[in-house]
Amino acid sequence: MGVYELLFWVLTLWAISSAMGVILSRNPVNSVLCLILTFFAISGHYILLNAQFLAIVNIIVYAGAIMVLFLFVIMLMNLNADTEPQKNRLTQLAGIISGGILFLVLLSALRVSTPRTLDPVPLEIGLIKNLGRTLFTKFVLPFELSSLLFLSAMIGAVVIGKKGNQEQAKNS
Amino acid sequence: MPIQYYLFLSLTLFVIGVMGTLIRRNAIIILMCIELMLNSVNLLLVAFSKWHQDGDAQVFVFFSMVVAAAEVAVGLSIIVMMYRKVQSVDINILNRLKH
Numbered sequence: 001m002g003v004y005e006l007l008f009w010v011l012t013l014w015a016i017s018s019a020m021g022v023i024l025s026r027n028p029v030n031s032v033l034c035l036i037l038t039f040f041a042i043s044g045h046y047i048l049l050n051a052q053f054l055a056i057v058n059i060i061v062y063a064g065a066i067m068v069l070f071l072f073v074i075m076l077m078n079l080n081a082d083t084e085p086q087k088n089r090l091t092q093l094a095g096i097i098s099g100g101i102l103f104l105v106l107l108s109a110l111r112v113s114t115p116r117t118l119d120p121v122p123l124e125i126g127l128i129k130n131l132g133r134t135l136f137t138k139f140v141l142p143f144e145l146s147s148l149l150f151l152s153a154m155i156g157a158v159v160i161g162k163k164g165n166q167e168q169a170k171n172s
Numbered sequence: 173m174p175i176q177y178y179l180f181l182s183l184t185l186f187v188i189g190v191m192g193t194l195i196r197r198n199a200i201i202i203l204m205c206i207e208l209m210l211n212s213v214n215l216l217l218v219a220f221s222k223w224h225q226d227g228d229a230q231v232f233v234f235f236s237m238v239v240a241a242a243e244v245a246v247g248l249s250i251i252v253m254m255y256r257k258v259q260s261v262d263i264n265i266l267n268r269l270k271h
Contacts, residue, residue, distance in 0.1 A: 004173065008177070015185060022204060022208060023195065042215055046215075051222070054233055070204060077252075094194075095194030099187050103183065115174045125226065126230060131231065134227045150238065150242055153245050160246070160253050
């Protein structure tokens with residue numbers, strides 16, 4: 001077992017155990033921290049797959065920006081208590097069983113696929129130079145459209161966030 | 173390293189996300205489980221990008237991250253608005269469309 005396999009298994013165990021921590025921990029703040037750990041493990045997988053730029057972007061965007069947003073919302077709402085209401089046992093059991101059935105179905109569908117090996121060869125496609133060239137030549141229209149999407153999401157978030165204040169101002 | 177291992181890893185992470193969506197009642201945690209599912213699919217896209225030695229899939233992952241960021245911004249603002257109205261993020265309160 002080489003270094004590559006060892007790193008793969010360590011990162012896999014890390015990702016799965018912290019993902020279980022996300023859904024099993026009672027405290028929402030612990031869930032967010034476990035999700036950040038999962039994102040770091042996935043970034044490690046990206047580095048193993050020669051996607052260095054995506055690994056950095058994953059850490060910056062997900063573990064940096066999005067998770068801080070989640071933490072802010074949880075702490076603003078003062079939800080970091082363990083008194084969260086749980087679903088009843090039957091619903092939880094039904095959720096676990098249906099998730100397990102989905103797992104089994106997909107696993108049995110994918111199990112028979114022919115094995116292909118990913119050689120740990122050094123590839124250049126994940127570097128920012130080549131990825132940027134692809135992004136700004138072949139995918140320049142979706143890139144501009146995504147800026148439009150961001151603008152509309154920003155406006156939407158501001159409008160939704162402001163609505164309550166205006167109604168409160170009208171009522172008072 | 174066979175590509176099946178990445179398939180099974182992504183599948184496991186995706187199913188953990190589905191289970192979390194089904195068994196939790198906190199709306200924020202459900203949004204986080206959706207993020208987990210998106211990330212598992214991203215991981216699979218990167219694995220296939222390496223297998224085909226083609227950078228297009230990584231650009232696709234980039235766009236899916238953009239969409240996820242926009243989705244989280246809007247979703248969290250909806251949750252904040254709901255919290256202002258009903259002082260809770262429990263999704264069982266959100267069944268008012270039924271009656």
